Amino acid sequence: MPNPTKLIVDCxxxxxxxxxxxxxxxxxxxxxxxxxxxxxAAEEAAEAAKAAAKASAEAKLAALGLTADxxxxxx
Amino acid sequence: MANTYTLISSxxxxxxGVSSIDFTSIPATYTDLLVKYSLRTDNANIFSLxxxxxxxxxxxxxxxxxxxxxxxxxxxxxxxxxxLYADDGVGNSSTANTFGNGELYIPNYAGSxxxxxxxxxxxxxxxxxxxxxxxAGLWGNSAAINRITFxxxxxxxxxxxxxxxxxxxxxxYGIKNS
Numbered sequence: 391m392p393n394p395t396k397l398i399v400d401c402x403x404x405x406x407x408x409x410x411x412x413x414x415x416x417x418x419x420x421x422x423x424x425x426x427x428x429x430x431a432a433e434e435a436a437e438a439a440k441a442a443a444k445a446s447a448e449a450k451l452a453a454l455g456l457t458a459d460x461x462x463x464x465x
Numbered sequence: 466m467a468n469t470y471t472l473i474s475s476x477x478x479x480x481x482g483v484s485s486i487d488f489t490s491i492p493a494t495y496t497d498l499l500v501k502y503s504l505r506t507d508n509a510n511i512f513s514l515x516x517x518x519x520x521x522x523x524x525x526x527x528x529x530x531x532x533x534x535x536x537x538x539x540x541x542x543x544x545x546x547x548x549l550y551a552d553d554g555v556g557n558s559s560t561a562n563t564f565g566n567g568e569l570y571i572p573n574y575a576g577s578x579x580x581x582x583x584x585x586x587x588x589x590x591x592x593x594x595x596x597x598x599x600x601a602g603l604w605g606n607s608a609a610i611n612r613i614t615f616x617x618x619x620x621x622x623x624x625x626x627x628x629x630x631x632x633x634x635x636x637x638y639g640i641k642n643s
Binding site: 391393394395396397398399400401402403404406408411416418419421422423425426429433437 | 473474475476478479481483484485486487488489490491492514516523540542544546547548550614616618619625626628637
């Protein structure tokens with residue numbers, strides 16, 4: 391399968407050419423996408439942990455007798 | 466205060482689509498650069514990540530900060546990566562024939578200090594989920610920016626590399642402060 395292509399726009403001449411990405415560019419592209427997925431996964435895991443901690447805290451406050459309105463007034 | 470806007474160059478993607486758009490030989494004769502883009506890709510999602518590179522570099526994008534709204538929630542995050550994150554864009558699951566629009570501003574792009582950037586962008590989707598973003602970026606490099614590359618990421622619906630689809634556009638303007 392041929393590599394994907396890119397448009398090269400030479401701003402000094404206005405000439406646009408379409409060429410295939412090199413193998414190195416394809417590899418970098420894949421590495422960048424993987425790195426971004428890793429960042430997003432870590433971010434989502436942190437958000438999930440924060441949400442779980444919040445739910446746990448709310449449950450403990452409710453067990454102490456606070457109403458939902460009283461708990462939400464704390465935020 | 467900027468008082469001149471000059472179109473340096475533009476590009477409109479043709480019928481076959483392309484995986485990246487690479488502006489080269491950007492002149493150093495302006496004070497700032499403004500890049501306006503309207504992009505859609507053929508990936509399977511509502512959103513589609515677009516990466517930016519300056520001068521072909523894959524290092525020193527050290528301090529990107531993002532604020533994002535999804536239509537249901539707000540989030541913030543930080544990135545130190547091998548690219549500058551441009552936006553969430555629009556993928557093939559967004560409303561047909563719509564594009565994600567954004568603006569990238571690069572002050573003092575030809576100076577010898579590190580290059581700061583600001584980006585604001587929105588995706589278009591006639592549904593609850595639609596992304597909008599503000600991103601502050603930093604490229605820790607003293608070279609004048611003479612090349613800007615927009616790149617898609619990931620794979621398309623057909624399993625090949627994601628492409629910007631036909632009629633996606635990028636315009637680069639030079640701005641002088643006098």
